[in-house]
Amino acid sequence: MDISIIETSGLGDRSYLVSHDGTAVVVDPQRDIDRVLGLADDLAVRITHVLETHLHNDYVTGGLELSGIVGAEYVVPGGDDVDYPRRAIADGDWIDAGVFRLQAMHTPGHTHHHMSYALHDSAGTVVGVFTGGSMLHGTTGRTDLLGADHTDDLTRAQYHSVRRLAAELPADAEVYPTHGFGSFCSATPASGDASTIGDERRTNPALTQDEQTYVATLLAGLSAYPAYYAHMGVINAQGPAPVDLSMPEPADPDELRRRIDAGEWVVDLRHRRAFAARHVCGTLGFELSESFVTYLGWLHRWGAPLTLIGESEDQIADARRELVRIGVDRIDGAAIGDPRAWSGSEVRSYGVATFEDLAESLQADEIAILDVRQSGEFADGHLPGALNIPLHELIERIDEVPRAHVWVHCASGYRSSIAASIVDRCGDRAVTLVDDSYENAEKLGLTT
Structure with a gap:
């Protein structure tokens, strides 16, 4: 059995493709599903099921579109109210992929209806568990994303969910979380790149602390999270539109100047030092790096006009891919090249x-x-x-x-x-x- 990891480092998340003997299951896919489809083609496997551990708060899922394109069964926690057909999974239910199976385990905490999926090989042995935002590497998922009224109850639920996983699964089972690689969905920073249930028994605060200490420590350590999170659950419940990765329309210098003068956001993607040395007056510098999408999504007013400036088409395309992952589909235009080429615009530096x-x-x-x-x-x-x-x-x-x-x-x-x-x-x-x-x-x- 092969477990392929699809990294989305800009959001601190992972998706997974589990495959064996021509059959595959996908867990928590990001919205740019071309990466999943390309991997499936490379492995020559057919995707039979697409699983969600929960309605995500930090990204727009690609699960609905992916399952429709490949004709897979779309599996979503049954307690979540969604506006599209899916298989509503419940605690103890099985997902049968033929050569391997997964069993749903209700693990509330990150959300009310959160599911983990224990992976069983053809011999029936548990070899891993996909834990979403429940048990992470050396920590747990944050519990305050559904509002203050739910936080205390969810924190206590998270404690018992992680303890259930540790009690019911073997020590050598690999732990495959979705969050915890820089994601703000993690209660505290995760540790390490891989882990087993046995490792977590020794290091995870939900397993090494008593309940009161765990709850108090988690709540005290919660920090602010990106503003765009408020929109992700709504989009994922309604059903995201098909992804659009096409290039934005070009914006000429006069149009750029008009947008800047109107107070619109024109975002320069170049390296921070290049921006400091020379940039168009009124633009904003968001270097296209791993943290780009988190902070642009956090600061930019949801739904407001947005224009991108980059050094190349590839830079614009990469930024667009990052942005569609958090539901920012509207890019009003793009410009490519050196700021000195944009006539009629004052160039500044600091x-x-x-x-x-x-x-x-x-x-x-x-x-x-x-x-x-x-x-x-x-x-x-x-x-x-x-x-x-x-x-x-x-x-x-x-x-x-x-x-x-x-x-x-x-x-x-x-x-x-x-x-x-x-x-x-x-x-x-x-x-x-x-x-x-x-x-x-x-x-x-x-x-x-």
């Missing part, structure tokens, strides 16, 4: 520095330090005198940023690069991007 440069400036100049990390990160240590506005709050709180020379930092330089472009867009503050690791600030003795 400085890029390290924490060592910041230390020197603290001695010589009157500057303001803007820390855009999460409040929990700030509480663990920060630069004295720094103003903490988490990146996801910056647009609403921009008036709190001093009209001075603002040095912007985060933990690595990515979030601060977005923040620097937001501050620069206002045009009334000098900006320097600290593109450096926060560990270097600690080594220099700059932090509390």
